[in-house]
Amino acid sequence: MADLSDMSKRPRFRFIINPTSGPSSRVDVAARIKLHLDHQKFDHDIVYTDYAGHAPELAREAAAQGYAVVVAVGGDGTVNEVAQGLLHTETALGIIPRGSGNGLARHLQVPLTVDAAIRFLNQGHRSQIDSGTINGRPFFTTAGIGFDAYISSVFAGSKKRGLQTYVELILKEVRNYRHLPVKAVINGKTIETELFVMAFANAAQYGNNAYIAPMANIRDGLLDVCLVRKLDMFKALQLSYAMLANKPASADSAEYFKTEGVTVQTDHEMMHHADGEYLGKAKEFEVRMVPQSLHVVAR
Template sequence: MSKLPRIRFIINPVSGTRSKVDVAARVKLNLDHSKHDHDIVYTDYAGHATELAAAAAADGFAIVVAVGGDGTVNEVARGLLHTNTALGILPKGSGNGLARHLQLPLKLDNAIKALNTGQISEIDSGTINDVPFFTTSGIGFDAYISSVFAGNKKRGLKTYVELVLKEVRAYKHLPVKVTINSTELETDCFVMAFANAAQYGNNAYIAPLADIRDGLLDVCLVRQLDFVKAINLSYCMLTRQLANVQSAEYFKTTGVHVQTEQPMMFHADGEYKGKATEFEVKLNPLSLKVVIPS
């Protein structure tokens, strides 16, 4: 029996914008088989990737590679939290938030080749109401957009921005009570984003100063948003700048507690997760091993 480190590739066959690519053939061609043994498995239902990843970690695989978009990456990473098995990513989605933050190659062949020479690092993760996230989570407008975006056949940044500009006028801010850094704050909330990484995906930077290894969440609070502020915030997201103080406020913290009178939508890594009136957001330092370019 071979004693080479093992890699498991978990493929979401319906993920993202390039689902017709023969990933198995590209892995066979580009992976260095003198360094790794590998197998390839496919997901059949929501949550299946987490099960497959956890099973691989328990079986001693060195790396489990998520092949898909941000949702697939989130599922695989959830199965690897607090284990010795590292997450690899072959980006195949429309946003690819974690892959972009880690500066992984976005072209499939190059991403596979990067596994041959990559090194293992550790990153933070977060939870919102016990749901893990690795790039961002949030309540309010961005969660609403996530719910709408999920049902849209068109993907990509252009579609996302168009949705934001279309829906921003109709969405109303809500009052919330926030506890952050031991300070209680009663405020309006149009959107509150909790960023472990700097961007949502598509190089849209909601928290340009976020560091995925610093043990802190970067919180972006938008109290109220009109059309002019939406343009400013969108421009800053695309140019990796902090929005002006009239548009957004930023905090660094290890955790946030939010209470709302009316149920608010929330998301984790861009995936809509439902509604709640209370949110507990926590940061888990260096809780996930990842493969990054050497």
């Protein structure tokens, strides 16, 4: 771990703000940056995203220009996009959480309020974390196929956000979800089963303190795979309780594996997601870890 104060040049920060992220009670983030950032130690600029996919471009540009830190100001989607632009560079990701889930921020113990998150950046602690890919698409907290991807697709169209809405959608949709047969290869072992969900965790939680893989270590170079086979309502409630209690689910509800990668095949197209963003359907999936591929401002 290195501190920004160790750098020979005066560090520059770029803040990438998604103007559509955040609760209805708007906060003038630019004003809070002016108030709380340590301007004696750091230079900075602020840019705004204009469209989906703009943040990676702005992040890559900053990394190429030698910025020390690029700060994602937004929800999990914005964090994912900024992080994509910083992969395999020396520029660190910072986060000012402005979303409903804030999965990576929570895992890295970044404060969830704007002012505290900016003051946290002033401390300048850097470290490295792993990332993952699902069919080549980077993710930093979780990816998955099956029911959680289906919920991501429904959640994307919901006007309400937050944990309550997420739980309501799960309870509404779980009864009618169609389980599909899959063949997965994990650590050289082939598993054939009817699948409810297979979650690939780099970090411990989806967000909102809903823990899908409590044992996950974002720096160990391994995926924590949570496999949930065909599920009845009772087991679904057991699994939901375990997620909210930050405990592994019981053995009859879920199975856990640590691995460097997974391949999955199915005869039917299945939905998949990365960091909660619905990506579409596919019949084959390749999930891989990319160890120590992203610098972050974190303890």
